[in-house]
Amino acid sequence: MTTQLTPAPRPHAPATVALKTPDFGGSSFVAQVRVLTGRSLRAMATDPGIVLFGLIQPVVILFVLTQVFSKMGMPPHFPDGVSYLDFVLPAVLVDNAAQSAMQSGVGLVEDLRNGVVARLRSLPVHPGALLVARSLVGLVRSAVQILVIMVLAMTVLGYSPNGGVAELALSAGLTLFISFALGWAFIAAGAWLRRAEPLQNLALIVIFPLMFASSAYVPVADLPGWLAAVAHVNPLTYAIDATRALALDVPGLDHAIPALLIGAVISAAGAFAALAGFRRPL
Amino acid sequence: MSGLLMPPVTQPDPGSGDLMIEADAVSKSYGTVHALDSVSVSARRGSVLALLGHNGAGKTTLVNVLTTALPLSSGRASVAGYDVTRDPFEIRRRIGLTGQFASVDTQLSGRDNLVLIARLLGAGRRAARSRAEELLELFELTTVADRRASGYSGGLRRRLDLAVSLVGGPQVIFLDEPTTGLDPSSRLKLWEIVEGLVEQGATVLLTTQYLEEADRLADSIAVLSAGKVVASGTADELKATVGRRTVTLTLDSDDAPARAGAALRGAGFAPVGGEDGTRGLVVPIDTTREIADVIRTLDQVGVEITELAFGEPTLDDVYLTLAEQHARIPA
CATH class of the missing domain: 3.30.70.120 (Alpha-Beta Plaits)
Incomplete structure (x- = not known):
C-alpha cells in the first residue's frame, strides 16, 4: 500500500497535484501483458506502414516465383493437379511468418533502445510481460499479413487450394504457430544482441537459405542430392509440408506432428533464453 | 539566492525510521572496475539529496542501484523502507525515475504515454485518463498531448518524461541530471516543479554537474569522485571546506x-x-x-x-x- 501524501497548501506551486494521486494498486501479469500488447497494437494501427512494409518481400517473391517459374516444366515429383502458384503459396506464407517473427525481435530491440524498457524497469512490471506482449503482437501482425496475402492471391493471382475451408484455416493456424515459435527465437536473439542489424542479418543468412534448402519452392525429391539431404533435416520442410498438405489436400500431413513438436521446443527454449537475456542490466 | 540562505539541515539519526533513501557501504564492481566503492548516503522524508560529480563519478550507477535496475555487489540499500535486493517491486511502486535519457515511447502520443503507465500501475481506464489529463495540464503539454512523442523537442520530451515518472504519485523521486541540455527557462521551471514536489512531502534524489542546481534545491549534497563519496554535507558546509x-x-x-x-x-x-x-x-x-x-x-x-x-x-x-x-x- 502506498501511503497517501497530504500536499501542503500552496496555490502557486507548479506541482500541487502531481502527488495527489490515488493508489493505483498495482496490476497483474495478465493485465500488464494486455496493456503492453494494446500499446503496440495501437502504434501499429496508427502506423500501418510497418505491417504493409512487411508484406513487400513475400508478395514480391510470390510474383517473381509464379511469373518466372510457371512457364517452366514441372519437375517429376511435382504433385498432380496443382498449379505452381498453389504449390508455392503455403511456403510464401511460412516465409512471411519468419519475417514477421524477425519483426518481433526488432520491436523488442526498439523498446530496449528508446527507453521504454528503462521506464518499465522502474515500475512494478514483470520483465516477462513485455516479452509476451511482443510475441502476441507478432501473432496479430502475422495473422493480418496471412489474411492479406491469401486474399490477394485468391482474387488477383487465382490461388485455388483444393483443401476445404476448415483445412485452409488449420493451415493458416499452423503457419501462425510457426510464426509464434520463430518469434520467440527472434525475441531471444533481440534480448541478447540488443541491436536491430544483427537480427536482420540473422534472418537473411539463416531464414533465406533455409527456405531454398527446403520443400518451399521445389519438391524435396527434385532437389540435388546434397540439398535434399539438408532439406530433410530442415525444420522448415516439415512446417511447409504440413501447411501445404492441409491447404492443398496433398500428402505430407504426417509432417504436422514433427512441425508442432519442433515449434514447441523452439518456443520454450526461445522464451527461456529471452527472459534470461532480457533480465541483464541495460 | 533563496538556496544560499537555506537553513542548514541537520543530518538525521541513522535508523530513525524516517529515512526514505539509505545506502550503507554500497559497492558495485564490474570485474576489477569499482563503479561504486563503499558509498553511504541517506535522505530524510521530504528532503532533497544531491549527488554532485563529473561524468563517470558513479552518480548514475548509484541511481540504478537505488531504483533496483542494477544489483549491488556488496553493502545494503533501502528506499522507502524496503531493501533493494529483497523487495524491488515494493520500491518500484513508490518511486519515480527520470533518467538521463528520456524514457518515453516515441511511437505513442504524450497522452498515451501517461495513460500507458497509469494502466500498468493498475489504474482503470477512466482513472488513467484523468491522471494523464492532470499531468498534461501541470506540465503544459495539453497542446501537444495528442501528437506523437517522436515529434517532440528535447525540452518537451524531458517534460513528458518527468510527467510520466510522476504518474503513480511517487514518494521518492530520482532525477538523473534532469536539467542537462535544457534552456535556462526550462531549467528554472523544472526547479520550481521539484520544489513543489518536495513541499508535498516527496523525497528527491537528484544528480547534477551544476553546483548552482545543488545549491538551490538540495538539503544535503554528496560529492562523488571515482565511485567514492569524497565529501558530504549542506551546500554551505561543502563550500566552507574548499574555499x-x-x-x-x-x-x-x-x-x-x-x-x-x-x-x-x-x-x-x-x-x-x-x-x-x-x-x-x-x-x-x-x-x-x-x-x-x-x-x-x-x-x-x-x-x-x-x-x-x-x-x-x-x-x-x-x-x-x-x-x-x-x-x-x-x-
Whole structure:
C-alpha cells in the first residue's frame, strides 16, 4: 500500500497535484501483458506502414516465383493437379511468418533502445510481460499479413487450394504457430544482441537459405542430392509440408506432428533464453 | 539566492525510521572496475539529496542501484523502507525515475504515454485518463498531448518524461541530471516543479554537474569522485571546506580603498587590494550575513560603493579541491 501524501497548501506551486494521486494498486501479469500488447497494437494501427512494409518481400517473391517459374516444366515429383502458384503459396506464407517473427525481435530491440524498457524497469512490471506482449503482437501482425496475402492471391493471382475451408484455416493456424515459435527465437536473439542489424542479418543468412534448402519452392525429391539431404533435416520442410498438405489436400500431413513438436521446443527454449537475456542490466 | 540562505539541515539519526533513501557501504564492481566503492548516503522524508560529480563519478550507477535496475555487489540499500535486493517491486511502486535519457515511447502520443503507465500501475481506464489529463495540464503539454512523442523537442520530451515518472504519485523521486541540455527557462521551471514536489512531502534524489542546481534545491549534497563519496554535507558546509566566499568592491574615489581597508580590518575582516591605486577591494567572508556587515562598516566611514559583487566557490573549486585531497589521502 502506498501511503497517501497530504500536499501542503500552496496555490502557486507548479506541482500541487502531481502527488495527489490515488493508489493505483498495482496490476497483474495478465493485465500488464494486455496493456503492453494494446500499446503496440495501437502504434501499429496508427502506423500501418510497418505491417504493409512487411508484406513487400513475400508478395514480391510470390510474383517473381509464379511469373518466372510457371512457364517452366514441372519437375517429376511435382504433385498432380496443382498449379505452381498453389504449390508455392503455403511456403510464401511460412516465409512471411519468419519475417514477421524477425519483426518481433526488432520491436523488442526498439523498446530496449528508446527507453521504454528503462521506464518499465522502474515500475512494478514483470520483465516477462513485455516479452509476451511482443510475441502476441507478432501473432496479430502475422495473422493480418496471412489474411492479406491469401486474399490477394485468391482474387488477383487465382490461388485455388483444393483443401476445404476448415483445412485452409488449420493451415493458416499452423503457419501462425510457426510464426509464434520463430518469434520467440527472434525475441531471444533481440534480448541478447540488443541491436536491430544483427537480427536482420540473422534472418537473411539463416531464414533465406533455409527456405531454398527446403520443400518451399521445389519438391524435396527434385532437389540435388546434397540439398535434399539438408532439406530433410530442415525444420522448415516439415512446417511447409504440413501447411501445404492441409491447404492443398496433398500428402505430407504426417509432417504436422514433427512441425508442432519442433515449434514447441523452439518456443520454450526461445522464451527461456529471452527472459534470461532480457533480465541483464541495460 | 533563496538556496544560499537555506537553513542548514541537520543530518538525521541513522535508523530513525524516517529515512526514505539509505545506502550503507554500497559497492558495485564490474570485474576489477569499482563503479561504486563503499558509498553511504541517506535522505530524510521530504528532503532533497544531491549527488554532485563529473561524468563517470558513479552518480548514475548509484541511481540504478537505488531504483533496483542494477544489483549491488556488496553493502545494503533501502528506499522507502524496503531493501533493494529483497523487495524491488515494493520500491518500484513508490518511486519515480527520470533518467538521463528520456524514457518515453516515441511511437505513442504524450497522452498515451501517461495513460500507458497509469494502466500498468493498475489504474482503470477512466482513472488513467484523468491522471494523464492532470499531468498534461501541470506540465503544459495539453497542446501537444495528442501528437506523437517522436515529434517532440528535447525540452518537451524531458517534460513528458518527468510527467510520466510522476504518474503513480511517487514518494521518492530520482532525477538523473534532469536539467542537462535544457534552456535556462526550462531549467528554472523544472526547479520550481521539484520544489513543489518536495513541499508535498516527496523525497528527491537528484544528480547534477551544476553546483548552482545543488545549491538551490538540495538539503544535503554528496560529492562523488571515482565511485567514492569524497565529501558530504549542506551546500554551505561543502563550500566552507574548499574555499572562502568573497565580496568584491569597487569604490568611488582613489583614497577610498585605504580608508575602507582600515575600517574593515578594524571590524575583523582581512581585505585584499587597494594598494596599487586601483579602486577595487576583495573581502573574504564566511557567511552571506557578513555582506551586510561589510556594507555597514563602509557606510560608517562614509565610503561609497559603486559596484559590489559576491563570489562563491564554484563546482570546480569544490570538486577539484576535494578530488585532489582525495587523491593525496591513501585509501
